[in-house]
Amino acid sequence: MGSMKILKAGMFSTIQDRGRFGHQAKGISVSGAMDQISFKLANILVGNDENMTCIEMTIKGDKILFESDSLIALTGSDMDFKINGCRVNINRTLFVNRGDVLESSFSTTNKLAYMSVRGGLVVDNIMGSSSTFLRAAIGGHEGRKLMDGDLLSYPQLEVSMSKTPEVSLEIIDMIYSPRKIRFSYGNEKDRFTEKGVDTFLNSIYTIQNDSDRMGYRFSGDAVEHATDGDIISGGINFGSIQIPGNGQPIVMMADRQTTGGYTKIGQVIQADLPLLSQKKPQETVEFEAVTVDHAIAAWKKVNSTIKEWKNSLDYGYYKINEVRRFNLGFNNKSFNVKVVEV
Amino acid sequence: MKSKIMVISDSSIIIEYPPSISEEINNNIRSVVKEIKNSLSDQIVDIIPAYHNIIIGYDCLEVDPSELCEKISGLVSGIEKSGTEDRxxxxxxxxxxxxxxxxxxxxxxxxxxxxEELIRKHTEPEYLVYMIGFTPGFPYLGGMDESLATPRKKEPRSKIPAGSVGIAGSQTGVYPIASPGGWQIIGRTPLKLFDPYRDNPVMIEAGQYIKYKSISAEEYERIEKSLEVQNG
Structure with a gap:
């Protein structure tokens, strides 16, 4: 088993996979990666199954010591990542050797970064998932965010790559190009006045500082209800847009509670959840209504584009035991050289 | 029973009953959920039954929602029993x-x-678990004696211990995990309603009835200790 040590934890990092499905009837939140696409891309880059366990970093990343060789990838947000002091690119496969240190700083663009490691992080599987669910203190690393000194395990590297795949710009543009956030109306649209719906479609909303993995809170022009903002509690989804009595929207995110008692004007489409999840507090958002058919077509397009890219990848796999190492002396310096047969 | 089935998003379908809190509707919902789990489990991602509606999660990359709605509709129309036979x-x-x-x-x-009077009134009814939600294993109960209805605390507590039993408005409930809240806390159970490491992590299910039984502090400690021993 390989391992990495969190030398200095980032602002808020948790271990996540796709999520814990099938237990919402018992009140267990789904959790999982907030940005399901960058999470997936991180896994594809290191040749993992798409649902393997990653670290989700928020706004400021972790400082990590790798105690064994591996392949990693960083996606989502560029947090000025450096390995042994040298700047490294996101959205690309990276080699790390035993003793290497990954450093990161504050993100300049997106909010969330995902770090995958070849073979996935090894953590307990609770109710079918490794995702951290903070309120119940389950999953991930001891059910909590990562802290200084935490040790995380990953499988010994057996297969490496001679190529370093890169996510195509086409995919990055498709997912994160600035645009309005699309949503589809649900079954509670008539709980709002026509004026209220108009307000929602034509106002600019600002993400509030108390937004978290549970929900993104917005402030802006209040959306008017037909009567009030309360309903008999019912199930809610990733992206459900709740409008409580004060008319200020809350979009339900990965750690959302399973049920809620506020009216919902609609649900953010899956294709725009990655873009929304990557927005930081104080950024602004505008909403645009689309049909469910449009939403489904958009999600299919995203997934087929990624699949196409994935199928086109050449990892140049080779078995680690085919690597030979030499120590070469040159100009009074010693170099450790790896020779790989490909 | 009359219901409406509708695709509400690219990931969910809703089955809606008239918007009221009634045992009849709730019983019907449980029969429908059971039937969907039996017949369509390979086509759904998740299911959230509530007081008067059911949210069904689907993966639009795998399943056509209109076709799924039709299948659900076929199942739902065949269900009429209210399932109250055995409490x-x-x-x-x-x-x-x-x-x-x-x-x-x-x-x-x-x-x-x-x-004593409060305890008598609180332990007398059999409370129907309408739904589980909010936090892991949190039961939404119906059937409290209306004379016990109490407004929430003006200042919510930042942490209510797990197992706390409380009243909020005309609702009574029990907190499976420690969480903040404004409920008026009148007692505590030593049972663990939620334990992720147990075979069945959530003790109570929708459709069951809860009956509170008053115990002494000595009894509380005895049960708590015996549970600790069981869990090693």
Whole structure:
């Protein structure tokens, strides 16, 4: 088993996979990666199954010591990542050797970064998932965010790559190009006045500082209800847009509670959840209504584009035991050289 | 029973009943959920039954939602039974004494009743678990004696201990995990309603009935200790 040590934890990092499905009837939140696409891309880059366990970093990343060789990838947000002091690119496969240190700083663009490691992080599987669910203190690393000194395990590297795949710009543009956030109306649209719906479609909303993995809170022009903002509690989804009595929207995110008692004007489409999840507090958002058919077509397009890219990848796999190492002396310096047969 | 099935997003379908809190609707919902789980489990991602509706999660990359709606519609129309035949009652031991009944004195004062009377009224009914939600294993119960209805605390507590039994408005409930909240706390159960490491992590299911049983502080400690021994 390989391992990495969190030398200095980032602002808020948790271990996540796709999520814990099938237990919402018992009140267990789904959790999982907030940005399901960058999470997936991180896994594809290191040749993992798409649902393997990653670290989700928020706004400021972790400082990590790798105690064994591996392949990693960083996606989502560029947090000025450096390995042994040298700047490294996101959205690309990276080699790390035993003793290497990954450093990161504050993100300049997106909010969330995902770090995958070849073979996935090894953590307990609770109710079918490794995702951290903070309120119940389950999953991930001891059910909590990562802290200084935490040790995380990953499988010994057996297969490496001679190529370093890169996510195509086409995919990055498709997912994160600035645009309005699309949503589809649900079954509670008539709980709002026509004026209220108009307000929602034509106002600019600002993400509030108390937004978290549970929900993104917005402030802006209040959306008017037909009567009030309360309903008999019912199930809610990733992206459900709740409008409580004060008319200020809350979009339900990965750690959302399973049920809620506020009216919902609609649900953010899956294709725009990655873009929304990557927005930081104080950024602004505008909403645009689309049909469910449009939403489904958009999600299919995203997934087929990624699949196409994935199928086109050449990892140049080779078995680690085919690597030979030499120590070469040159100009009074010693170099450790790896020779790989490909 | 009349219901409406509708695709509400690219990931969910809703089955809606008239918007009211009724045992009949709720029983029907449980029969429908059971049927969907039996027949369509390979086509759904998740299912959230509530008071008067059911949210069904689907993966639009795998399933056509209109076709799924039709299948669900076929299942739902065949279900008429209300399923009240055999009540499954779960007894929850509750210690209403100090130091567990944090707001006991306040609640007694609001209603101008004795502690004994409050305990009698609270332990008498069989409470239907309408749904589980909010936090892991949190039961939404119906059937509390209306004379016990109490407003929430003005200042919510930042942490209510797991197992706390409380009243909020005309609802009564029990907190499976420690969480913030404004409920008036009148007692605590030593049982673990939620334990992720147990085979069945959530103790109570929608459709069951809860009956509270008053226990002494000594009994509370005895049960708590015996549970600790069981869990090693």
């Amino acid at each position: 499954e009652i779960v007894e929850i031991p509750v210690c209403y004494e100090e130091p567990y009944g944090l707001d006991m004195d306040d609640v007694c004062e609001i209603h101008n009743i004795t502690k």
